[in-house]
Amino acid sequence: MVCLAGDFMLHKAAAGTLPGNGRTKNHEMVRAFVDSSTHAIIGFLVWALVENPSILGDFRKWLNCFAAAALAASVDLDHFWAAGELNLKKAMHLTKRPPFHNTSLVCALTLVFAFLQKWKPKMWMFSMMFLCSWLSHHLRDANHRGLWVFPFGHTPLFSKKLYIMCILILAAFVRIAVVVHQGSTGLRSTEGFAKVIL
Numbered sequence: 001m002v003c004l005a006g007d008f009m010l011h012k013a014a015a016g017t018l019p020g021n022g023r024t025k026n027h028e029m030v031r032a033f034v035d036s037s038t039h040a041i042i043g044f045l046v047w048a049l050v051e052n053p054s055i056l057g058d059f060r061k062w063l064n065c066f067a068a069a070a071l072a073a074s075v076d077l078d079h080f081w082a083a084g085e086l087n088l089k090k091a092m093h094l095t096k097r098p099p100f101h102n103t104s105l106v107c108a109l110t111l112v113f114a115f116l117q118k119w120k121p122k123m124w125m126f127s128m129m130f131l132c133s134w135l136s137h138h139l140r141d142a143n144h145r146g147l148w149v150f151p152f153g154h155t156p157l158f159s160k161k162l163y164i165m166c167i168l169i170l171a172a173f174v175r176i177a178v179v180v181h182q183g184s185t186g187l188r189s190t191e192g193f194a195k196v197i198l
């Protein structure tokens with residue numbers, strides 16, 4: 001529902017028919033806000049699914065979910081990097097896809113973070129949070145531009161149904177992975193999750 005509502009609002013913002021949009025005449029700003037908020041809420045919810053339904057009672061789990069939301073929204077910072085300046089209009093009209101939108105990079109960084117658990121055990125859970133946040137962002141963007149898998153190029157566009165299904169599969173897959181990992185490391189059910197940030 002969040003995916004569909006965000007996409008609908010984005011469509012409205014692009015057409016300039018969102019309430020208040022006509023007055024400000026600042027379509028780019030509204031579009032960027034709606035788009036980033038949708039990515040952030042999806043990142044939050046995906047990590048909440050991975051954590052546990054009992055999230056309401058644990059402050060540290062809420063903190064983890066907000067961290068996942070910030071991570072999911074942070075992907076689009078590369079638009080400014082590629083534009084070379086803090087100009088929203090330029091950042092939103094790039095001719096090439098910016099570097100953080102490379103899905104091969106997400107896979108590589110997830111492996112690097114997971115490998116770092118050798119020295120810092122909480123990095124494994126962080127690698128899963130990173131994977132959920134950044135890949136959910138990429139999957140939603142794939143609805144407009146496909147996935148960019150360097151060096152193989154772009155996949156065809158994902159339909160709304162396909163990208164939403166992929167995000168749900170991602171959440172289920174990561175949930176299973178962390179539960180199995182906790183079992184193998186002998187952690188209590190809440191320990192591994194809560195320690196991602198604190």
Ligand SMILES: [Zn+2]
Nearest residue numbers: 075076137141
């Ligand atoms: Zn993006």
